[in-house]
Amino acid sequence: MSAQRAFRRQLHKVYAWYAGGFAVFVLFLALLERLGLSGRWIGLVFLLATVALYAGIGVLSRTSDAAEYYVAGRRVPAIYNGMATGADWMSAASFLGLAGTLYLQGFGALAFVTGWTGGFCLVALLLAPYLRKFGQYTIPDFLGARYGGHAARAVGIVAAILCSFTYVVAQILGVGVITSYLTGLEFTLGVFVGLGGVLVCSFLGGMRAVTWTQVAQYIILIVAYLLPVVWLSVKQTGVPVPQLVYGAQLAKVTALEQALIDDPREQEVVAVYRARADALAARLADIPAALAAERAALEARLVQLKAERAPLAQYQATERALSALPHDEGHARAVWSAALAEAESRARPLAGMPRHATPFAGDPEGDAAERAAFELSRRNFLALVFCLMVGTAALPHILMRYYTTPSVREARESVTWSLLFILLLYMTAPALAVLVKFEIFSQLVGMRFDALPDWIVSWSRIDPRLLSVSDVNGDGLLQLGELHLGSDIVVLATPAIGGLPFVVTGMVAAGGLAAALSTADGLLLTIANALSHDVYYRMIDPQASTARRVAISKALLLMVALGAAAMAAQRPGDILFLVGSAFSLAASAFFPALVLGIFWQRANAWGALAGMLAGLGVAAWYMTISQAWLRAAIGLAGPPERWFGIEPISAGVFGVPAGFVVIVVVSLLTRPPAPAVQTLVDELRCPARPSAPGPTAP
Numbered sequence: 001m002s003a004q005r006a007f008r009r010q011l012h013k014v015y016a017w018y019a020g021g022f023a024v025f026v027l028f029l030a031l032l033e034r035l036g037l038s039g040r041w042i043g044l045v046f047l048l049a050t051v052a053l054y055a056g057i058g059v060l061s062r063t064s065d066a067a068e069y070y071v072a073g074r075r076v077p078a079i080y081n082g083m084a085t086g087a088d089w090m091s092a093a094s095f096l097g098l099a100g101t102l103y104l105q106g107f108g109a110l111a112f113v114t115g116w117t118g119g120f121c122l123v124a125l126l127l128a129p130y131l132r133k134f135g136q137y138t139i140p141d142f143l144g145a146r147y148g149g150h151a152a153r154a155v156g157i158v159a160a161i162l163c164s165f166t167y168v169v170a171q172i173l174g175v176g177v178i179t180s181y182l183t184g185l186e187f188t189l190g191v192f193v194g195l196g197g198v199l200v201c202s203f204l205g206g207m208r209a210v211t212w213t214q215v216a217q218y219i220i221l222i223v224a225y226l227l228p229v230v231w232l233s234v235k236q237t238g239v240p241v242p243q244l245v246y247g248a249q250l251a252k253v254t255a256l257e258q259a260l261i262d263d264p265r266e267q268e269v270v271a272v273y274r275a276r277a278d279a280l281a282a283r284l285a286d287i288p289a290a291l292a293a294e295r296a297a298l299e300a301r302l303v304q305l306k307a308e309r310a311p312l313a314q315y316q317a318t319e320r321a322l323s324a325l326p327h328d329e330g331h332a333r334a335v336w337s338a339a340l341a342e343a344e345s346r347a348r349p350l351a352g353m354p355r356h357a358t359p360f361a362g363d364p365e366g367d368a369a370e371r372a373a374f375e376l377s378r379r380n381f382l383a384l385v386f387c388l389m390v391g392t393a394a395l396p397h398i399l400m401r402y403y404t405t406p407s408v409r410e411a412r413e414s415v416t417w418s419l420l421f422i423l424l425l426y427m428t429a430p431a432l433a434v435l436v437k438f439e440i441f442s443q444l445v446g447m448r449f450d451a452l453p454d455w456i457v458s459w460s461r462i463d464p465r466l467l468s469v470s471d472v473n474g475d476g477l478l479q480l481g482e483l484h485l486g487s488d489i490v491v492l493a494t495p496a497i498g499g500l501p502f503v504v505t506g507m508v509a510a511g512g513l514a515a516a517l518s519t520a521d522g523l524l525l526t527i528a529n530a531l532s533h534d535v536y537y538r539m540i541d542p543q544a545s546t547a548r549r550v551a552i553s554k555a556l557l558l559m560v561a562l563g564a565a566a567m568a569a570q571r572p573g574d575i576l577f578l579v580g581s582a583f584s585l586a587a588s589a590f591f592p593a594l595v596l597g598i599f600w601q602r603a604n605a606w607g608a609l610a611g612m613l614a615g616l617g618v619a620a621w622y623m624t625i626s627q628a629w630l631r632a633a634i635g636l637a638g639p640p641e642r643w644f645g646i647e648p649i650s651a652g653v654f655g656v657p658a659g660f661v662v663i664v665v666v667s668l669l670t671r672p673p674a675p676a677v678q679t680l681v682d683e684l685r686c687p688a689r690p691s692a693p694g695p696t697a698p
Helices: 004-034 037-061 066-074 080-088 092-134 137-147 148-182 187-237 242-262 264-285 287-307 311-325 328-347 368-392 396-403 408-428 428-445 454-463 487-498 504-538 547-568 577-601 605-626 626-632 653-668 675-685
Strands: 465-469 484-486
Touching: 004 037, 004 187, 037 187, 037 504, 066 187, 066 396, 066 487, 066 547, 080 187, 080 408, 080 504, 080 577, 092 137, 092 148, 092 368, 092 396, 092 408, 092 484, 092 577, 092 626, 092 675, 137 148, 137 396, 137 428, 137 504, 137 577, 137 605, 148 187, 148 396, 148 487, 148 504, 148 577, 148 605, 187 242, 187 408, 187 428, 187 465, 187 487, 187 504, 187 547, 242 428, 264 287, 264 311, 264 328, 287 328, 287 577, 328 547, 368 465, 368 577, 396 408, 396 504, 428 484, 454 465, 454 487, 454 653, 484 487, 484 626, 487 504, 577 653, 577 675, 605 626, 605 653
Parallel strands: none
Antiparallel strands: 465 484
16 A cells, blocks of 8 residues: 555656646747747657657556556556546547537537547446456456357457547547648648657557556546636636636627627628539430530630730639549549539538537528428437437446556545546637637638738648638638638647747647547557457467467557558548447447446347347447448448438437346346356446456456
């Protein structure tokens, strides 16, 4: 006990020095900026310094000991495990996507805040203490021991890899966005440069290195997130506590929304997009004729420009338009359908955004169509909250963190600390969205195009899909409908929107990088451990030495990381959708089997196997048939199919009940589990008995 207290005191001292050193580092860069250091160099210094810091922790924490590599020696104090869990949890979706989604969707995006925070209550009540009491290293370990045999373990391995890989692709996607912004590198190259920061910790020291790196990363990311929001709050209200005052700003945003809806220039932009949507719809009605007409018109235009000896720029622009014309009917359908969806979304007031404070779409007191829209919107909100809560309680890389505490009691305390550290960001994200929206509505909208701030130009060069502007109505002034702002850049652009020096922008980008890297570390470790520990050691070679197991885990981790980076380089979807998909998959595959495995002795191997396959299968199938680009990927024709209108991100609302029902029915129809398994379940649930660590891993 005295050794543990000394260890904690040492940790307090190390991280106090670290926090102070980080503050001095930022102030030093701020001084260099005042002296003329360019923003690109500041971004590069932030990138190199933080990655070098994480690499240093990885080198110092390198280990080949199995307990240290898989569970950090089970000696991480509750407060530090809570901080590491917070960093593990604060993915690119939380750091980059959440505030941006709140900016774009308003009230509807609060489903993410409610679902993610509520999920940790389920973790504390239903899972974390019992899994820590069981002991072992991984979630498939628990499934294998609880349900007796390798069948449930194998399905757990597949599910862990599937949801973790989906999640890690989203993180590396975020790494690419941030790295390319900080350094000016091309996106794909930025992905692989950032990947080095992911690998250096998890590869060298496993959970031990990842844990202490994540504590360092949490300090960076929370400071980086809070500072610009506090600045905006002071700038707009004079109060440095944005969580308390953003309600007043929301009232101002509501008034500005009405003014923008009534603005004739905004209505002109809406009319232009409506005309574009109508024209695209007409093209899609007869694609071959439309393609032929477009090609003929452009070729005639080239002939005319040549005859008139028009400026070379006009001729080249027409040539580019001709070469960019879809080359066949299928390509034309895909391109024009995407353009139609974009035009229709922007052929509405407020650039297609709902009013920020309006709870749901439609009107419960309106006509039949408005009532139907209201019911559908509310149904999707509740479905998303459910999936995110249950998915949080089933993500393997989060549940693994509670294996690292010294005791069951500290595992439960660790969940409390996790929730506190996560709430610091989640209570700030809604404020950030409102403050940024007020700044854009009141300062940016109406500005002349030739006077737009530099951050708009720089971001539009990096990726027009994240930010673009176009003078649609030709009046030379920026209207809200002429600004396309992607959800993933709102946080990164906040310092520039607020007029802060670039060093703060660099710090925010470093915070976003820390969030993406910390989560990617945990996810890659989960996948590698599932393959090396659960597949190789548990199922193939139980006599393998510790050194061999750890070496195989490191090799597999490298392979998985490169595969995830290659997938992220293809930009398969937006960050928040990829993350939401991982939650639905994890919820459907794991939650019923874990909860029933702890609280219902009668659940057996056949029931768990069937239930996990049913839940995972239902969720994966629904995502496939309801998501347009997934349908296209597997060659399904026709529009997306939606059961009860539920969005694909909430597929778990079908998968989780299917898992519970199948486990219960199949377990009741087959033989009960062995007495030893029932005794294990009884020991896990009984707080009065001595802590049962479960089978001890060699």
